[in-house]
Amino acid sequence: MATMKDVARLAGVSIATVSASLSGASFVSPELKERVLAAIDELGFAPNAMASGLKSGKSALIGLILPDITNPFYTQFVHDVQRRAAAAGRTVILGVSDDDARSEAKLIRLMRSHRAAGTIILPSGSEGDCSKLAGYADDMPLVAVDNAPTGIGLDTVVMDNRLAAELATEHILSFGHQSAAIVAGPSHRFVSRERHYGFEATLERHGITPLTEHMRRGDFHVEEACKVGLELLGLANRPTAIFVSNNQMLIGVMQAVAVAGLSVPRDISIAAIDDFPWAVAFSPALTTVRQPIDAMAAAALGFLTDRIAGSTAEPQRIMLRPELVVRQSCAPPR
Amino acid sequence: MATMKDVARLAGVSIATVSASLSGASFVSPELKERVLAAIDELGFAPNAMASGLKSGKSALIGLILPDITNPFYTQFVHDVQRRAAAAGRTVILGVSDDDARSEAKLIRLMRSHRAAGTIILPSGSEGDCSKLAGYADDMPLVAVDNAPTGIGLDTVVMDNRLAAELATEHILSFGHQSAAIVAGPSHRFVSRERHYGFEATLERHGITPLTEHMRRGDFHVEEACKVGLELLGLANRPTAIFVSNNQMLIGVMQAVAVAGLSVPRDISIAAIDDFPWAVAFSPALTTVRQPIDAMAAAALGFLTDRIAGSTAEPQRIMLRPELVVRQSCAPPR
DNA sequence: TTCTCTTGACGAAACGTTTAGCTAATCGTT
DNA sequence: AACGATTAGCTAAACGTTTCGTCAAGAGAA
Numbered sequence: 001m002a003t004m005k006d007v008a009r010l011a012g013v014s015i016a017t018v019s020a021s022l023s024g025a026s027f028v029s030p031e032l033k034e035r036v037l038a039a040i041d042e043l044g045f046a047p048n049a050m051a052s053g054l055k056s057g058k059s060a061l062i063g064l065i066l067p068d069i070t071n072p073f074y075t076q077f078v079h080d081v082q083r084r085a086a087a088a089g090r091t092v093i094l095g096v097s098d099d100d101a102r103s104e105a106k107l108i109r110l111m112r113s114h115r116a117a118g119t120i121i122l123p124s125g126s127e128g129d130c131s132k133l134a135g136y137a138d139d140m141p142l143v144a145v146d147n148a149p150t151g152i153g154l155d156t157v158v159m160d161n162r163l164a165a166e167l168a169t170e171h172i173l174s175f176g177h178q179s180a181a182i183v184a185g186p187s188h189r190f191v192s193r194e195r196h197y198g199f200e201a202t203l204e205r206h207g208i209t210p211l212t213e214h215m216r217r218g219d220f221h222v223e224e225a226c227k228v229g230l231e232l233l234g235l236a237n238r239p240t241a242i243f244v245s246n247n248q249m250l251i252g253v254m255q256a257v258a259v260a261g262l263s264v265p266r267d268i269s270i271a272a273i274d275d276f277p278w279a280v281a282f283s284p285a286l287t288t289v290r291q292p293i294d295a296m297a298a299a300a301l302g303f304l305t306d307r308i309a310g311s312t313a314e315p316q317r318i319m320l321r322p323e324l325v326v327r328q329s330c331a332p333p334r
Numbered sequence: 335m336a337t338m339k340d341v342a343r344l345a346g347v348s349i350a351t352v353s354a355s356l357s358g359a360s361f362v363s364p365e366l367k368e369r370v371l372a373a374i375d376e377l378g379f380a381p382n383a384m385a386s387g388l389k390s391g392k393s394a395l396i397g398l399i400l401p402d403i404t405n406p407f408y409t410q411f412v413h414d415v416q417r418r419a420a421a422a423g424r425t426v427i428l429g430v431s432d433d434d435a436r437s438e439a440k441l442i443r444l445m446r447s448h449r450a451a452g453t454i455i456l457p458s459g460s461e462g463d464c465s466k467l468a469g470y471a472d473d474m475p476l477v478a479v480d481n482a483p484t485g486i487g488l489d490t491v492v493m494d495n496r497l498a499a500e501l502a503t504e505h506i507l508s509f510g511h512q513s514a515a516i517v518a519g520p521s522h523r524f525v526s527r528e529r530h531y532g533f534e535a536t537l538e539r540h541g542i543t544p545l546t547e548h549m550r551r552g553d554f555h556v557e558e559a560c561k562v563g564l565e566l567l568g569l570a571n572r573p574t575a576i577f578v579s580n581n582q583m584l585i586g587v588m589q590a591v592a593v594a595g596l597s598v599p600r601d602i603s604i605a606a607i608d609d610f611p612w613a614v615a616f617s618p619a620l621t622t623v624r625q626p627i628d629a630m631a632a633a634a635l636g637f638l639t640d641r642i643a644g645s646t647a648e649p650q651r652i653m654l655r656p657e658l659v660v661r662q663s664c665a666p667p668r
Numbered sequence: 669t670t671c672t673c674t675t676g677a678c679g680a681a682a683c684g685t686t687t688a689g690c691t692a693a694t695c696g697t698t
Numbered sequence: 699a700a701c702g703a704t705t706a707g708c709t710a711a712a713c714g715t716t717t718c719g720t721c722a723a724g725a726g727a728a
Contacts, residue, residue, distance in 0.1 A: 001446070001473055003714055014678045019716060026717090029676065044472050046446040050384040050393075051714035055683050059384075061427070061448075069413045070406075070611070079403045082428055091444065092428045093395070094416055110425065112335070112380040114395075138378050139335055222611070254615035277404070277556070278612045281588035283597075337684055348708050353686060360687090363706065385684035388713050 002043040011039040022047060053115060062304070063111030063119030063140075065095040065104060072247055072276040073291060074122065077145070080297035081120060088301070090117065101125035108136040118304035122146045126188040141307030143300050149190040155303040156317045157296050161191050161273075164289045164322035165198025165243070168271040171287065171324055172241045173206055175269060175332045181214035181232055181239035183225055183249050192220070195245045195273060214239050218249045225252025226259075233260045233268070240268060240333035247274035250286070265331035275325050284328030292320045336377040345373035356381060387449060396638070397445030397453030397474075399429040399438060406581055406610040407625060408456065411479070414631035415454060422635070424451070435459035442470040452638035456480045460522040475641030477634050483524045489637040490651045491630050495525050495607075498623045498656035499532025499577070502605040505621065505658055506575045507540055509603060509666045515548035515566055515573035517559055517583050526554070529579045529607060548573050552583045559586025560593075567594045567602070574602060574667035581608035584620070599665035609659050618662030626654045 004018045011018065013032055020026045021036040028036075039045070053059045062085050066074045082092045093114060095107035104123060111119045118141035123130045127149040133142065134153040148156040172180050182199050185192025203210050216232060218225040225244070229252055232239060244250045250272040257264055264270055264284060275290035299318045306313075338352045345352070347366055354360045355370040362370070373379070387393045396419050400408045416426045427448060429441035438457060445453045452475035457464045461483040467476065468487040482490040506514050516533050519526025537544050550566060552559040559578070563586055566573060578584045584606040591598060598604055598618060609624035633652045640647075 005714080015715080016678055016680095016717080017676090020677085023716080027676070032677080046443050046472075048388070048714050049448045050388045051683090052716070053683095054382070054384045054388055054685085055714080055716045057683075057716095069403075069416070070409055072404075075404055075409050078428075079430075082403070082430055086430065091448065094412075094426045094428055096413075096416055096420065109380050114383045114425065138380075251612055251615045254617075255619075258615070258617035258619060276612075278585060278610075281585045281592070282616065283588075283592035285589075285592060339684080349685080350687080350708060350710095351706085354707085357686080361706070366707085382684055385713090386686070388715085389684080389686045391686095391713075 001048075002045040003048070004045070006043055007036065007039045007045050010043065011035040059115045059117045060090050061093050061111075061114055061116040062090045062301075063095060063107075063114070063116035063121075064092050065097055065107045065111070065119060066122040067097050067099045067124040069094075069096060072278075073274050073293065076293045077122070077297060080294045081301065084297055084301050088305075097124055099124040101129035104129070104133070105136050108133070108140075108142065112138060112140050116140060117308050118142070120145055120300045120304065123148060124189075127152075127190060130190070141304050143303045143307075145296055145300050147189055147191045150317060153315055155300075155307070155315050157299040157303070158191075158317070158319050159291050159296065159322050160319050161194035161322075162198035162201070164273050164291070165195040165245075166202045167322060167324040168243050168273060168287075168289050169199050169202035171326065172243060172269055172271055172330055173202070173208075175241075175330055177241045177269065177333050179203065179208050179210055179214065179239065180241040180243055182210070182216065183228055183232070183242060183244045183253060184215070184217045185220045185245045185249070187217065189220075192245055199243055211237070213237075218245070218252070220246050221248050222252040222255070225249030226255045227252075229253040229256030230259065233257065233262060238268075241330065242268060242270050244270065244272035247272065247276050247288075250274070250288075254282070254286075264329050266334065269330040269333070271330055273322075279325075279327065282329070286329045287327045288325050290323045290325050292322065295320050335382075336379040337382070338379070340377055341370065341373045341379050344377065345369040393449045393451045394424050395427050395445075395448055395450040396424045396635075397429060397441075397448070397450035397455075398426050399431055399441045399445070399453060400456040401431050401433045401458040403428075403430060407608050407627065410627045411456070411631060414628045415635065418631055418635050422639075431458055433458040435463035438463070438467070439470050442467065442474075442476065446472060446474050450474060451642050452476070454479055454634045454638065457482060458523075461486075461524060464524070475638050477637045477641075479630055479634050481523055481525045484651060487649055489641070489649050491633040491637070492525075492651070492653050493625050493630065493656050494653050495528035495656075496532035496535070498607050498625070499529040499579075500536045501656060501658040502577050502607060502621075502623050503533050503536035505660065506577060506603055506605055506664055507536070507542075509575075509664055511575045511603065511667050513537070513542050513544055513548065513573065514575040514577055516544070516550065517562055517566070517576060517578045517587060518549070518551045519554045519579045519583070521551065523554075526579055533577055545571070547571075552579070552586070554580050555582050556586040556589070559583035560589045561586075563587035563590030564593065567591065567596060572602075575664065576602060576604050578604065578606035581606065581610050581622075584608070584622075588616075588620075598663050600668065603664040603667070605664055607656075613659075613661065616663070621661045621663045622659050624657045624659050626656065629654050 008015045097104045131152045143155040145157045184196045216228045271287045273289045275288040279286040342349045355367045431438045465486045477489040479491045518530045550562045605621045607623045609622040613620040
């Protein structure tokens with residue numbers, strides 16, 4: 001592949017001039033610049049980012065580490081981060097942790113190896129796992145998003161998960177339900193504990209003590225939630241409403257509803273955290289709590305930009321507000 | 335950040351020995367190797383991929399260029415490519431073209447700049463656009479997937495789109511529908527023309543001449559398909575079945591069905607190309623044609639691996655078979 | 669005229685690796 | 699004992715950029 005040397009020879013200038021023409025760092029006469037550009041075009045020259053990164057110590061790469069791209073919440077986050085990064089002339093490199101805290105450590109090291117200018121991680125682990133993250137990053141800027149507890153020594157961006165659960169639960173109760181069931185997420189995760197807390201606190205505020213058989217736990221994935229949903233729907237004292245803690249488990253619960261031959265919201269009301277494109281395609285369309293995904297992406301990249309620019313401020317935390325998207329999956333109990 | 339020099343000093347060996355310990359290229363005594371590893375661990379050393387790539391001329395980066403990550407078909411493709419790439423010690427770097435052929439050219443150049451070992455592109459353009467792609471790639475291996483016409487001078491991986499449309503259409507007709515409507519994709523795209531062709535050919539084989547007002551075209555996106563779906567459902571001679579050409583448009587059509595207050599499959603049967611996780615959560619669950627996404631990812635990476643290894647064979651094409659996933663969204667007409 | 673400044677371009681060192689070529693030590697043959 | 703082979707490790711030269719310091723030519727001042 002053509003190098004600056006080739007370009008320089010063809011344009012009859014020095015390598016330094018080619019570099020200057022491209023970077024615009026120092027002045028080059030219009031005449032020479034034109035010759036250089038013509039040579040670049042003719043040779044199809046593309047500057048070697050490895051060489052330039054090595055010499056300059058700067059990198060256009062942004063690492064993005066998350067548990068699983070196929071979850072629409074993560075998908076949308078990747079989309080937003082990539083769009084904003086590209087607009088800033090940066091390129092996203094992907095690491096998938098598969099919900100495994102140990103591979104997160106490896107992936108951070110991988111990003112370090114590629115000399116990513118900074119990395120955004122969506123941790124999958126417990127608080128203990130998360131607090132080790134900063135140590136792996138060494139001097140690479142690292143910001144934790146979504147499942148990020150406080151006090152882990154990193155800039156963090158989170159949604160107000162308690163509020164999100166409250167919004168959904170209040171909405172359910174506003175239809176006059178005497179109580180509600182929950183399909184919660186794994187208890188070691190910060191986000192699911194927060195959502196669980198928000199749910200319970202809301203019931204409590206309404207003077208409701210939920211039945212223990214209505215408090216179920218999933219693993220944030222489809223199959224388990226479907227099983228749990230079936231159990232819930234098969235109960236003698238079947239709940240009249242269910243709060244589901246994330247989108248994957250909502251798939252499972254909706255599948256359970258279909259299998260049980262029940263109708264939403266006639267037989268059962270449903271509200272979940274995580275909005276997603278398909279929610280409008282259901283009949284009735286599904287009521288969800290929308291996470292401010294793009295704002296989270298923007299905040300994360302903002303932190304990264306500051307750190308890349310050299311900020312040594314104390315780690316900060318941004319908490320963003322969710323938004324209830326009312327559709328038709330909740331109604332008064334029969 | 336620590337370099338090999340630091341490691342070498344701490345371990346009391348030369349840089350070359352550190353390099354050898356890591357690469358395993360030449361023999362290093364167990365004793366020294368251990369000292370080196372200990373030093374690496376102590377310093378948290380992560381080898382500089384830019385330096386190593388520059389010197390060796392090899393890269394662990396794989397470029398992946400696609401129109402839009404949020405479409406579940408692409409999402410799953412990213413997932414599968416990334417998983418297989420990671421298993422092979424490679425890292426995926428992302429380029430999103432936003433359905434714009436001009437930005438595809440830029441993104442290919444970007445991947446060249448990063449010295450990606452090879453790049454997979456899912457072109458969004460017309461045949462004319464696609465045939466220019468090979469020129470942009472210069473000497474970087476490039477394979478085109480999905481919307482890839484023949485004869486563009488690149489290794490290509492496609493699904494048999496005609497067959498996919500046939501499968502769905504035959505399934506619809508097997509319930510005794512007299513005809514069917516189609517919501518087709520944009521006509522400049524190879525894939526949508528193929529699907530359209532498969533649909534029409536199947537009707538023809540059954541001696542059916544479709545009504546022109548039942549032949550609609552969307553743009554592979556939600557809103558337009560919803561509008562088109564509403565038109566179709568509002569027709570005096572409303573179709574009894576609709577074939578939808580991709581998953582995004584299926585969202586739109588399902589939304590239209592919900593708005594129109596119709597019931598699937600009682601009032602209307604629906605089958606679409608592209609399976610997706612939510613299909614099972616609908617009641618009734620949606621019948622779709624599944625693309626062999628993981629096999630496509632494997633084939634694309636296979637081509638890339640061969641080219642990276644230096645193969646100069648003629649460009650090849652692999653066409654994979656789709657699979658009909660029968661669920662409950664099709665039934666006999668009323 | 670001579671000196672200093674400015675301007676536009678260049679030469680060369682350095683970034684952190686890989687790797688070819690070398691050296692010194694060890695070993696088995698003869 | 700002397701020889702080449704083999705082995706374990708080292709030295710140093712790249713890779714393709716960026717960037718600092720240099721330089722020649724011309725302008726302005728003394």
